Amino acid sequence: MAKEGILLVLSGPSGAGKGTICQELLRTYPGLNYSISATTRKARVGEQHGVNYWFVSHEEFQKMIKDDELLEWAEVYGNFYGTPCRQVKEMLKNGKDIVLEIDAQGATQIKKKFPQGVFVYIAPPSLDELANRIHKRGTDTLEVIKNRLSCANSELSYVHNYNYVVVNDEVQEATKKVAAIITAEKCQVTRNCNIVKDILSNVNK
Secondary structure: OOOOOOEEEEEOOOOOOHHHHHHHHHHHOOOEEEOOEEEOOOOOOOOOEOOOEEEOOHHHHHHHHHOOOEEEEEEEOOEEEEEEHHHHHHHHHOOOEEEEEOOHHHHHHHHHHOOOOEEEEEEOOOHHHHHHHHHHHOOOOHHHHHHHHHHHHHHHHHHHHOOEEEEOOOHHHHHHHHHHHHHHHHOOHHHOOOHHHHHHHOOOO
């Protein structure tokens, strides 16, 4: 029977770079899988349905909530985001590691339901740098940008609910730190309780 996979949850303020780090991890860390979230927001340029997100209507999302089909969900900046639970549970059961890129509200819900997950908060080097990144991204209106920045202080206060915090001052270094966290978590005694038993059982073989 395969050892249960690790559920890695990445969160952080908009513009902190959690999406970029997530992409780098998927490109460089062996066997890591991405769980696609559902959202009611409109797709940005270059985003694809079923690749970046499951883009659904508000009516469809409400039905998913009613039918208990979401591991977590939250309303962020007027749109709904959530993680379909069936695929996540099946992948973990089959020993596959999964990374979720979600907001702090969703991470709090998951931690209550799945405390054995690995929760990593991606923080910006400073609020000034955070503002620069959001402006350079060029995907949001000035009103949305202002709203995101005003929420940054309260969002940063969630860091105490996480197992780790990684400051994203340089993407490659931040990605290496998160990869090291995954590797260390795989070596935790609580995740490898049968190792000694297996070693001892093979002594006379």
